Amino acid sequence: MPLPLFRALAIENPEYDIGDVDLVTDRNNIRKLLRFVQGSSSKPFKIEVEIAGDKTALFTRVEEQTTETISGFKGYGHNFEKAYTKIPTGSTAHHRIVGYTFGGLKCLVRHETDGYIGSRTPRELTDDLSNALKGLSISKVGSPINRPLPGAVIVKTDGKAVDPSSTLEIKTRVAHRQLDMAEVVPQLWISQTPNLVVGYHRNGVFDNVRPRDMTDELRRWESANQSDLCKLAALLTKIIKVVKLSGNGVALVQSNGLSNLSIVAGNGKRALPDDLYAKWEQKGEGSVGSSKQADQGDV
DSSP, X not given: OHHHHHHHHHHHOTTBOGGGOSEEEEHHHHHHHHHHHHTOOOSOEEEEEEEETTTEEEXXXXXXXXXXXXXXXXXXXXXXXXXXXXXXXXXXOOEEEEEEEETTEEEEEEEEOOEEESSSOGGGOOSOHHHHHHTEEOOOOXXXXXXXXXXXXXXXXXXXXXXXXXXXXXXXXXXXXXXXXXXXXXXXXHHTOOEXXXXXEETTEEOOOEEEEOHHHHHHHHHHTHHHHHHHHHHHHHHHHHHHHSSSSEEEEEEOSSSOEEEEEOOOOOSSOHHHHHXXXXXXXXXXXXXXXXXXXXX
């Protein structure tokens, strides 16, 4: 997780004061910890944590299985996205960085976005489904930048900045099985993704696709889940504090999928190359701002 995020941030906003950030993470890590405090966690998980500079915690997801063998039918979701979004040549995914303050922690959260609504705003969506879906697209990549960068990441710059209010998540389900909004809304909330496209199908034929502006629903969910969100903020703060006090500032957070969460000493391996760690040494020399691709706010 960390290396592509920091490379993109350095290109988009080189003056960003990363030393002022408390937490850098993938959305997936926050989702796992939220499930844990809600008592709904069912799968074991691991998160590597490293302290960079004086206070910035880097959370990196640990996956036991990094490849998947597809055997047999896996649903229509992937083909639905291919049919109803425009994917530029060479693009494989679109990741964004959203910034906000949560529980007193200044956070940068990376997440994958399924697409965005092109020239139309969420509140201008109508029941004209074909027109709405023609506006869906994935941000594109272009030719490489002229200067080489340390580390095994090739940075390409092209396209345009996408307004956070136009980003969306795509979900598909068979017609007789309704989408579990209790799972979807927290995911959207963590990344502050305001739009949801739901496609229901019968034998692969989608005839009830519904684009939705989720802004009001996200606010209601936040209000109704203050207790769990306070627990989540306290847990994040506790994890960061414990790792700061550890010998080398590197640790592994792990859960058995039930009620136990432990923090054990890490192997000391660092997540970033030296040129990026130098960004923390420059704290105070740059200005605190927001990435062109980030939406700053208080949560």
